[in-house]
Amino acid sequence: MIPAEFDYVAPTSLDEALSALREGGEDAKILAGGHSLLPLMKLRLAAPTLLVDLAGVPGLTGIERDDGGWRIGAMTPHIAMERETDLGLASVVARTIADPQVRHRGTIGGSLAHGDPASDQLAILLAYEGSVVIRGESGEREVPAAELFHDYLTTAVADGEVLTEVRLPALEGYAHGYEKFNRRQEDWAMVAVGALVKKGADGSCEDVRVGLTHMSSVPLRATAVEEALRGRPLDAGSIAAAAEHAADGTEPPADLNASADYKRHLARVLCRRALETAAAA
């Protein structure tokens, strides 16, 4: 429970932070809320030599609505998203993260940049078809969610870069459902399914997006479910038939509490329930 020795800097601007990261090299790590990094350091599973704390960098927190979308500062804590209920699904999901202490400290940017497939908001960003803004010393780029998650704990955020902002489309007219399965309230998701459903004028499914949490080394879209439901009536039969595809092509990591097959089963059950909730909204 005692980390290896490390240096700590608290820059007061993004440029300062970027130069500190460059000087720190590949063993420098960004400290956001610290709720993933610090436990890993205390268990000595991670031993960065330098922590660059973003807490003092201005302009990285806050949730703003502009022309049809949301801009969320990377250092915005989960609790702020929980309270911004107009975010819809992303707000509902934020409320399920761990416990109040974690939600007050943990940040959306830290969670996405860390890339843990058991974390809640990763698959949600995929389902929204949102994006993130990444700053490096050479400039800024916007990376769509579909290109952000490369592998377990590996994202498009390179060494020396900072994820600064999260962008979500407003998704007017979409209803949502979220089903998270874990043993304890505070646990990471064993499996979670987030569904966004747009009902057409005739009551059929005009559009549907389904995000899967912890069904692979990266978050996933359940594209087979989406294809099976899009354009179909939003009745129990269609939903159940579509949800049967929830685990198609997935390679869920087994752990102490769940085998891969059990997780696939859970994904199908939770997908059906999430779609039912969204369809009934």
Place this chain on the structure above:
Amino acid sequence: MTAVEQPATQKWVGQGLRRKEDPRMITGRGRYVDDMTLPGMLYMAVVRSPEAHAKIVSIDTAGALALQGVHAVIVGEDLELASGVPMAWVPPGVEVKTPEHWPLAKGEVKYVGQGVAVVVGDDKYAVVDAAEQVLVEYDPLPVVVDPEKALAAGSPLVHEEFGTNLTHEWSIGGGDMDAAWSEADVVVERRIVNHRTAGAPIEPRVCIADYRAGQLDLHLTSQNPHLIRLFMAGELGMSEDSIRVIAPDVGGGFGVKISHYPEEILATWASKATGRPVKWTETRSEHMSSTIHGRDQIDYVKVGAKRDGTITGLECTAIADLGAFYTLLTPFIPCFTGFVISGCYKIPNLNFVAKGVFTNKMATDATRGAGRPEATHLIEVMIEQLAHELEMDPLELRRKNFIAKEDFPAEVAIGIVYDSGDYHGSLDKLLTHVDLDAFRREQAELRERGVYRGIGFSTWMEICGLAPSRAVGPTGVGLQAGFFESSLVRVHATGSATVYSGTAPHGQGLDTSFAQIVADRLGITPDQVDVMHGDTGTGPWGLGTYGSRSLAVGGESIARSTAKVVEKAKQIAAHQLEAAPEDIELADGKFAVKGSPEKGLTLAEIAGAAYVTMDMPEGMEPGLEETTFYDPENFVFPFGAHACIVDVDAETGKIDIVRYVCVDDCGPAINPKLIDGQIHGGITHAIGQVLYERVHYDDDGQLVTGTFVDYALPSAADVPSFETDRTETPSPVNSLGVKGVGEAGTIAASPAILNSVIDALRPLGVEFLNMPLSPQHVWSQIQLAAGRDVPADPGKQGGSWDEHGSGSAGSGPTSPSEGGGL
């Protein structure tokens, strides 16, 4: 029993006062061992084995010693101790194979987390870095993790010198088992698993050893500092008077702080070697690997009954996984299951056999309930299994076999005499809170809609108030100590009081309940009573806090010392008021002649006289304090009735506790708020075991649950709001009438929860389940009952957790010989 006079009025006893301890605790002004820094203090870190079983080929300490600030690296061969880590059970007539247990491994490691070396240095961070530089080369040996495989021929041996992994066999029984089975119309057999759990108090273990000029001060997170002093004296060849053990505020124990651990010996050795105080603070991961675990018992149970429900006999063989070494009570704990094997019932024929087994794991020892939760679990699960076989209402079956209220004191077939009880009464009261007919109607309606709701019960009793010496001590079951409790009640010259107790409370709130007892008897307020404990440098020798003993033994001792003080106070008052002592009574805070309250003396006036020595009876010693060493005649026997209602999500296996209702009886309440607190915490412990917690080793003996991410301790968000009620049946054993309550909730609750889940799932064909009820496990059992294949459950590696085919069929092999192995 000596008659102890009761106070004429009870002003404070019975009130749900807030805890005296809380203001300092909740404002951060408690003082725990880790809060202390002594001048010149060094820090210690332990190098632990990553291997479950291996020869130590070499230990290279040079790299660690070369680091700045490192003062010493100590390995097993460096220690010269008169004896190792103690185990205190010598059962008459039973041989217990007892391995040498040194504070650091010598030549071989036998479980993951065993200490191999310690590093001592200036800074608590630097010693952890230095510990990583101690290079140990291991040569792995075969590992055995499953206790039933460990008993099979050809198993790897944990201790080669014994030629077997069987540590001992101990039995208790009564009646005639052949008669039990020949008289039975129905016999039910089950293999009931009570898996390994951790105590996991919020404060891990910490010690500071300060050895100066032949004198040792040891600050320690302990439930029994006096015993630790005794052991330390033996190991170090010191006399007891030169050792002082201090347990200041202790942040919970749940039994794991009873034992004497290697680290307090090592810190002392390091302090002696360096001439500086040495502190060691356990990390949570160390706590999971190297502090004792609890339970870990596989019970092969057989119960027989006549067609009308009359139980003819019960037999249990317990396979107890003891781990690789013993701590203080390790091999004794399963025996406690045997003491309670009759439960609340008249069972004429009983037999209980405990078989201890060495495995390559951390030792098991006492955690909350220590053997008794295992007993209640197996009895109360079997009662409901039997009721189903008999097609009888499980509550009717219980009522038919309960020991009747008028039969107390009641001797059960194993020879233990239950002091008091009213088992029908507590069940009746429980059913005033739970409308069973309404529940069954609701259950049927919900099933129509695919909602699986169930109800389960536990009517429990237990044996606690650890004492009496004649039953528990060397000539009884063989624990090598007396089991009395001491107290000293000192009234100061100004009329307030300090109480020294030999108990060592660590979160129970006993400072408050003890003060309530004393305040009523002396005519003062609880605020005027300070309670001291946990320091061998003050007050008389004491036995500590465990086994739900502190109130029933320690509290009674305090009541007796207080009565002696009152006796002396009355003599002083009588002298001053020119009356006979027997005519003096305490009323409204004054010692006065009966019928003349206006001329009474306060305790402050009497104490003033006793210390200033004015106007005292001729020849009376000055001062106003008394000591008692109280050794009761019998244990005490709390009991109660619990009901749990759950919903099971049949599609996923997840369980939701809808209601938890209980009626408990621990005699007259000293402080009902504290009782509720203990019951809430106790049930939560059981919910943790049934639904969430399991100390899990894989097949290679690696500890998989080394953090709270994997060891699923429930939080407040995971438990229901408890509905508690009480009955009050006084124990005849002590003058307060009290029985222990610290372990009651844990002892009671697990079968109620398990039975409720089985009740919920019976329509799906599930007739029996073993803990822990993880979602995948429950879901798998539902699939099996429906005749479907299920994927392998990764949670089942490394131990005998399976239902052995009894999940869907409700039967299955149930003797260790037939059912052994996976």
